[in-house]
Amino acid sequence: MKFGKSLPYIALIIGSIIMLFPFIWMLSTSFKAPMDIFSLDIIPKNPTIENYLTIFEESLFLRWFLNSLIIAVITTISVAFFDSLVGYIIAKFDFVGRGVLFLLILSTLMVPTEMLIIPWYLMSSELGWTNTFWGILFPGLMTGFGVFLMKQFMEQIPDDLLNAARVDGMSEFGIFFKVAIPQVWPALSALGIFTFLSNWNAFLWPLIVIESPKLRTLPVGLSFFSSGEAESQWHLIMTGAAISVIPLIIVFFILQKHIIKGITLTGMK
Structure with missing residues (x-):
């Protein structure tokens, strides 16, 4: 595809990433331990479901x-x-x-x-x-x-x-x-x-x-x-x-x- 035709798709991809980032960060933080919540890792190093158990209990x-x-x-x-x-x-x-x-x-x-x-x-x-x-x-x-x-x-x-x-x-x-x-x-x-x-x-x-x-x-x-x-x-x-x-x-x-x-x-x- 020519660059002119690719430009709208590039803009949509960038916009999608911006829109999805808060949701991805929220989901990532929900699997992090308390000491890791401010780390910049999108994928938790030590994922845990303890948060989900705690919130229900x-x-x-x-x-x-x-x-x-x-x-x-x-x-x-x-x-x-x-x-x-x-x-x-x-x-x-x-x-x-x-x-x-x-x-x-x-x-x-x-x-x-x-x-x-x-x-x-x-x-x-x-x-x-x-x-x-x-x-x-x-x-x-x-x-x-x-x-x-x-x-x-x-x-x-x-x-x-x-x-x-x-x-x-x-x-x-x-x-x-x-x-x-x-x-x-x-x-x-x-x-x-x-x-x-x-x-x-x-x-x-x-x-x-x-x-x-x-x-x-x-x-x-x-x-x-x-x-x-x-x-x-x-x-x-x-x-x-x-x-x-x-x-x-x-x-x-x-x-x-x-x-x-x-x-x-x-x-x-």
């Missing part, structure tokens, strides 16, 4: 992991169902106030999350949701972005296709699940993946609404583990971080085709 890491997984899965399912349903209704049903309703939903995207923290917390306190799973879940069960995204894709479904299903006697929910959803599956997959990632990494709201160590999510638990329980034991902190990325890697490898296609389509929209 001396903390509630497994409980935090399961908490984050439960919250991320429930929120993703809720967002995928309700956002696509609302998007379908706004896109394909003509009713009074449809435009106003859509504008109100879009307006929620203009409000920074930090401004919503206090109203969320006051509502949680009045309803007794603080220090509960429901307190973590309720702000993210529906999203304005998801409604907007799904509405844009639902509008591309031909009305004749939906009317043909109605003529055949299919119910509206049947049309939604069996006709509309398959047509927008790439966008729905992308929405689900983005929702899972954002809730798996959520930190600020779970930190505020949860007090019990047993109900902490993984990012919150790791932050307390790094600042209090493990102090500056970076080998344990890196071990916890390395384990926390496993579900994200699994999700990516299983759904990477949907991720790429979904990002492409949402970019086009």
Whole structure:
């Protein structure tokens, strides 16, 4: 290959190395003994799994992991169902106030999350949701972005296709699940993946609404583990971080085709 054609590949390789280096360093540190964590060796001279045994024995890491997984899965399912349903209704049903309703939903995207923290917390306190799973879940069960995204894709479904299903006697929910959803599956997959990632990494709201160590999510638990329980034991902190990325890697490898296609389509929209 000529140099001009090779230049983009060289740039991509360099960029990939820069992006991957922190992850590789994190993984390497998780297998190092405490006295070796500041060495410059990428491959540990004396690798050990003692860090992994310690983090499971001396903390509630497994409980935090399961908490984050439960919250991320429930929120993703809720967002995928309700956002696509609302998007379908706004896109394909003509009713009074449809435009106003859509504008109100879009307006929620203009409000920074930090401004919503206090109203969320006051509502949680009045309803007794603080220090509960429901307190973590309720702000993210529906999203304005998801409604907007799904509405844009639902509008591309031909009305004749939906009317043909109605003529055949299919119910509206049947049309939604069996006709509309398959047509927008790439966008729905992308929405689900983005929702899972954002809730798996959520930190600020779970930190505020949860007090019990047993109900902490993984990012919150790791932050307390790094600042209090493990102090500056970076080998344990890196071990916890390395384990926390496993579900994200699994999700990516299983759904990477949907991720790429979904990002492409949402970019086009």
